[in-house]
Amino acid sequence: MKFFKILLKLIGALFLILLLAIATMITTMDKTPYQQMSYYKEWKGLISKIKKDTTSSSTFRVGWSKVNITPAAPTPMAGYGNRRGREYTSVHDSVYVRAIVIDNGISQAAIVSADLLIIPPTVTRILQTKLTEKEIPFEKVFFGATHTHNSVGGWGTGISGLFFSGKHDPKVAERLADAIFQAIVKAKSQMEPARLTYMESKDTLDIRNRLVGDEGGVDPEVRSIGFVTESGKKAVLSSYGAHSTIMQSKNMALSRDYPGVLVDSLENGRYNFAMYMAGAVGSMGPIEKGTDDFDEMKNQAFGVQQALLASDTVPQNDKAILQAITIPLPLREPSPRLTMDIVLRPWAFKKAFGEYPVFVKALRIGNILMVGMPCDFSGELVGGLDAYAKTKGLDLMVTSFNGAYIGYITHDKYFDRDLYETKTMSWYGPYNGTYLQEVTRDIIDRM
Numbered sequence: 001m002k003f004f005k006i007l008l009k010l011i012g013a014l015f016l017i018l019l020l021a022i023a024t025m026i027t028t029m030d031k032t033p034y035q036q037m038s039y040y041k042e043w044k045g046l047i048s049k050i051k052k053d054t055t056s057s058s059t060f061r062v063g064w065s066k067v068n069i070t071p072a073a074p075t076p077m078a079g080y081g082n083r084r085g086r087e088y089t090s091v092h093d094s095v096y097v098r099a100i101v102i103d104n105g106i107s108q109a110a111i112v113s114a115d116l117l118i119i120p121p122t123v124t125r126i127l128q129t130k131l132t133e134k135e136i137p138f139e140k141v142f143f144g145a146t147h148t149h150n151s152v153g154g155w156g157t158g159i160s161g162l163f164f165s166g167k168h169d170p171k172v173a174e175r176l177a178d179a180i181f182q183a184i185v186k187a188k189s190q191m192e193p194a195r196l197t198y199m200e201s202k203d204t205l206d207i208r209n210r211l212v213g214d215e216g217g218v219d220p221e222v223r224s225i226g227f228v229t230e231s232g233k234k235a236v237l238s239s240y241g242a243h244s245t246i247m248q249s250k251n252m253a254l255s256r257d258y259p260g261v262l263v264d265s266l267e268n269g270r271y272n273f274a275m276y277m278a279g280a281v282g283s284m285g286p287i288e289k290g291t292d293d294f295d296e297m298k299n300q301a302f303g304v305q306q307a308l309l310a311s312d313t314v315p316q317n318d319k320a321i322l323q324a325i326t327i328p329l330p331l332r333e334p335s336p337r338l339t340m341d342i343v344l345r346p347w348a349f350k351k352a353f354g355e356y357p358v359f360v361k362a363l364r365i366g367n368i369l370m371v372g373m374p375c376d377f378s379g380e381l382v383g384g385l386d387a388y389a390k391t392k393g394l395d396l397m398v399t400s401f402n403g404a405y406i407g408y409i410t411h412d413k414y415f416d417r418d419l420y421e422t423k424t425m426s427w428y429g430p431y432n433g434t435y436l437q438e439v440t441r442d443i444i445d446r447m
Contacts, residue, residue, distance in 0.1 A: 025348045029341050030332065034431040039330035043439065046327055050446040053323040053364075057105040060320045060365075062227045063191035064101070064235050064273045067183045069114070069176060070094040070254065071152060076166020078117040078156070079149025080249035085166025088150070092253040092294070093260050095151050097176070098275045099183035100227075100237060101136065102322060102365060103191055109324035109363055110141045110184050111237060111370075113277045114176070115256045117165065117401075119143045120155040121356035124403035126177035136184055140324035142363040142372055144239075144277035145401040146259040150247045152176070157354045192233075196320075196366050197226040198395045199311035206303040207242040209380070210285030211414060211421055219280050219379030221386070222307045223397045225368055235273040236266060239397055240304050241379040242286040244278065246297045258286065261301035270309065277399045282378035282408050283421060314395055316366045323364045323447060329374060329439070331358060331406065336427045340418055349427070358404045362443050369394045369447060371440050372402030373409070376425070380411045381437055389444050398440065409436055 034040050074087040095115035102109050112119075124143075131138040154172040156165035202220045209216035219241040227235045244257040256263070259276040266274035290296035334350070335343035344352075361372035369389060377400045389396035407427040414422050415430050 025345055026338060026342055027335075027345050029335060029337070029343050029429065031430050034332070034435045037332055039332055040435070042330040046330070047442045047446060050325060050327065052447055054321070055106050056319040056321045058318060058320060059105065059193050060196055060322070061103040061105075061191040062100065062194040062229065062235070063187040063189065064099065064275075065183050065186035065190065066096045066098045067179045067186070068094055069097055069152060069179045075169070075172065076153035077252065077254070078151060078153030078165035081163040082249055085153060085162060086252065088254045089252040090254070092255040095148070095254065095256055097179045097183045099180070099187040100235065100275060101184060101187040101191060104320040104322040107322050107324075108136050108140065108188070109322055110136045110187065111275070111363065112141055112180055112183065113144045113146060113275050114180065115148055115260065116145045116151050116176070117147060117149060118145050118405055119401050119403040120165070120173060120176070121354070121404055122155050122157060122173040123176045123180070125356065126173060127180060127403075130177055130181050131184070135181070135188065139326040141184070142324065142361050142370055143401070143403040144372060144399045146256055146276050147244045147278035147281055147401060148247070148255065148257040148259065149245055150251065150253065150255040150257060159352045192229045192231060194227045194229040196316050196368075197228070198314040198316060198368050199224040199226060199308070200314060200395070201307040201311040203240070203304055203307035206287050206300055207240070208285050208287050209283055210243070211283035211410065211419060212417075216283065216411070217380050217383070218284060219382045222304055222311065223279065224308055224311060225365065225397070233272045234270065235275070236271050237275045237277065238262070238308055239277045239279040239399055241279040241281055241284040242300070243281045243284060246286055246288060246300055247293050251293050258297045258300040258304070261297050262304055265301060265305055278401060280377045280379040280382045280398050281400055282376035283410055284379040319366070321364060321366055324362070325447075326359050326361050329358045329360045331432075332429045334427050335429050337423050340416060340423065356404060358406055359402070360439060360443070361402045362447060364447050367394055368397065369444065370397045370399065371443055372399050373436065374402050374404035375406045376400055376408045376421070377436065378408070378410045378433065381409070381433055385437060385440050385444075388441055392444055394444060396444070409433055
């Protein structure tokens with residue numbers, strides 16, 4: 001009997017310790033309005049220091065390149081969590097890093113897009129030391145990704161890396177960073193005078209709101225930047241909001257998904273070089289039409305290409321303005337949800353997911369303003385921003401996956417919905433849709 005009393009006391013003590021341990025890891029959601037938070041004041045201080053760079057010349061010089069990043073042997077595949085980081089079994093189409101370098105005679109900037117799920121923070125960390133004034137400094141490189149869910153993994157750390165990109169391999173991040181570096185160097189060596197154009201059209205037939213269906217809106221714009229060199233070569237950078245999720249999780253073939261088909265078709269037709277960047281893909285899904293994944297990829301790419309080639313060309317002024325900035329993005333402390341109201345404490349999140357710098361990037365080329373977000377930025381947040389930019393004489397292109405990552409940023413009206421984007425992938429509390437819209441308007445005002 002004495003033994004059982006001791007055992008019960010021991011179990012009770014262990015249970016109490018467990019409860020205390022859990023209590024140190026969890027708390028309730030903080031819903032303090034963002035305007036009352038210290039991070040909001042910090043942002044206002046940071047953006048106030050940004051000055052519009054009106055210095056310009058009459059001519060841009062532009063160069064471009066691509067570097068193959070297809071592994072020599074199968075690696076974990078990044079994309080869908082239910083794969084648990086399994087290796088790809090075949091190569092449907094090779095994956096690349098593509099770079100465009102722009103020079104206006106006063107300053108230089110680079111645009112980089114990779115056929116990856118995101119630009120991994122582990123790669124960004126390496127590039128921050130690798131990209132210096134000798135080449136093009138990190139602060140003046142604008143990053144994006146095609147967001148294919150069937151590309152190279154192994155670059156993530158912590159629990160999220162294990163599920164979404166497979167077992168961490170430091171050599172993968174090193175190899176990807178080197179490929180980006182080489183693409184920039186190569187593009188820089190091939191610059192020649194070029195004219196700039198901006199093109200815009202709508203493709204409403206290949207995009208849907210995957211979060212709330214017809215209740216919500218979409219961003220149907222296909223936004224493109226074109227370059228024509230003195231020698232007659234043509235390059236295009238295009239962005240669209242539909243997720244690159246045509247390839248399903250059971251398909252274990254390495255692939256660029258529909259952006260790869262789009263880029264290849266453009267390069268086999270009107271353009272010498274094409275690049276694609278995922279736009280505001282949060283809550284935006286493709287409309288799969290076809291007999292299998294590969295047929296659906298072709299149909300999705302064909303629809304986007306039709307819109308792109310039928311685009312209206314927006315006149316640009318004669319000033320070759322070029323300004324690139326990278327600004328730290330203050331946020332409230334991370335609070336990923338366990339339930340809709342119970343969240344992990346910040347220290348537990350950082351322990352499980354890692355801790356990396358968060359920033360927003362912006363690049364003005366002529367009258368075109370690109371804003372790069374550290375997230376899956378929702379297409380529902382873009383329409384008003386696009387219209388606001390036009391009142392300032394700017395054509396806005398918002399892209400996701402700028403080299404940092406904070407999860408999904410959706411419209412605030414859906415914050416309390418128990419859905420994948422608003423629960424599992426919402427990590428930094430409420431009001432971020434409105435906050436990042438304000439951040440973007442601030443950047444428009446300053447640039």
